[in-house]
Amino acid sequence: MIAEQLAVDGGRPVRDVRLPFHRPCVEEDEIAEVVETLRGGWLTTGPRVKRFEQEVAAYVGAKHAVALNSATAALHLALDAIGLRADDEVIVPVYTFTASAEVVMYFGARPVLVDVDPATLNIDPAAVEAAITERTRAIISVDLGGVPCDYDALRVIAARHNLPVIDDAAHAIPSSYKGRPIGSVADLTAFSFYVTKPLATGEGGMLLTDDDGYAERARIMSLHGMSRDAWKRYTAEGSWYYEIVAPGFKYNMTDVAAALGLRQLTKQGRFRDERLSIARRYDAAFGKLPELQTPTVPADMETSWHLYVLRLNLDMLTADRARVIDALAAENVATSVHYIPLHLHPAYRDRYGFVPDSYPIAYREYRRALSLPIFPGMTDRDVDDVIEAVRKVIGHYRR
Secondary structure: OHHHHHHHHHOOOOOOOOEOOOOOOOOHHHHHHHHHHHHHOOOOOOHHHHHHHHHHHHHHOOOEEEEEOOHHHHHHHHHHHOOOOOOOEEEEEOOOOOHHHHHHHOOOOEEEEEOEOOOOOOEOHHHHHHHOOOOEEEEEEEOHHHOOOOHHHHHHHHHHHOOOEEEEOOOOOOOEEOOEEOOOOOOEEEEEOEOOOOOOOEOOEEEEEOOHHHHHHHHHHOEOOEOOOHHHHHOOOOOOOOOEOOOOOEOEOOHHHHHHHHHHHOOHHHHHHHHHHHHHHHHHHHOOOOOEEOOOOOOOEEOOOOOEEEEEOHHHEOOOHHHHHHHHHHOOEOOEOOOOOHHHOHHHHHHHOOOHHHOHHHHHHHOOEEEEOOOOOOOHHHHHHHHHHHHHHHHHHEO
């Protein structure tokens, strides 16, 4: 239907071959590192994981890094480390992926959702302040798309109420806040190394902190609650003996994943520069179109450009966001949506009695947001095609 309308409007699709929303950038040195790991015979948690932890910690300027199998695991262990208990509350932005809030529910605690800043879509510090109660135990921030939150304001609020700040920085390596790398700003930081993330190990994550106690607890709980450096029992320096000091989890990273991560870490500057170049071309192309709103990055922050979230001024269009996405797909350009706000999902809506306007800013901005392809390896022609497709579709639906 839409494809037929666009064919009438513009003839053939912009592209003959579909451009994916994302394609991981895996080069020959990553492949060689993984092959060497496989030949070395150490596949699970071992020396490469330890090295990866050390190098990520040094890269962001954190004292401790604990390599894990996901950012969700990192968030879970962060809440465990601070001693979260049933009936406690944790403040979480409503505009995020479910992992940011579901980990709170693992404890029988309540995620207290708050609305976001309309410019950055990050957690609104004023909403955080208003949501704090005697049961509040932590604040979880989310650096959406890689844009850091307003950490000065959040840290002032957190200090006033003696609360730790846990940064869901799944998108935010290598972002920085006022010159400080994300990973060294919050009390605890969770990175994601999922396949679509800036640093990709397929599946993976890492918890960063300067607190010795938090790090020690996370290490123990990441592998069944075993006493520290349990993996060494398989080495010449280890022993068969171990102790379970707490009922823990199976969250450890493998050396195979760490092998990918070690090589990917060396390329973060180049990968970010490629995404930045694409973002600048998108800004130049779309910034003058009144039907579109380009992303906001505060002047004192640097984003990883994990996402390029374009927002539609729907009052200037004859189509809604879903139709625009379908039309771009007809042009063979894939897009995505980040994110469906948590209060719209049945798991949260039905449990807590939310309605769409419970969080009016998140609901309004979600309905007009879509994410464009932005990944290392996109050619100039790929970027040209995205720009042409967006212009064509917007022109087709312009009022």
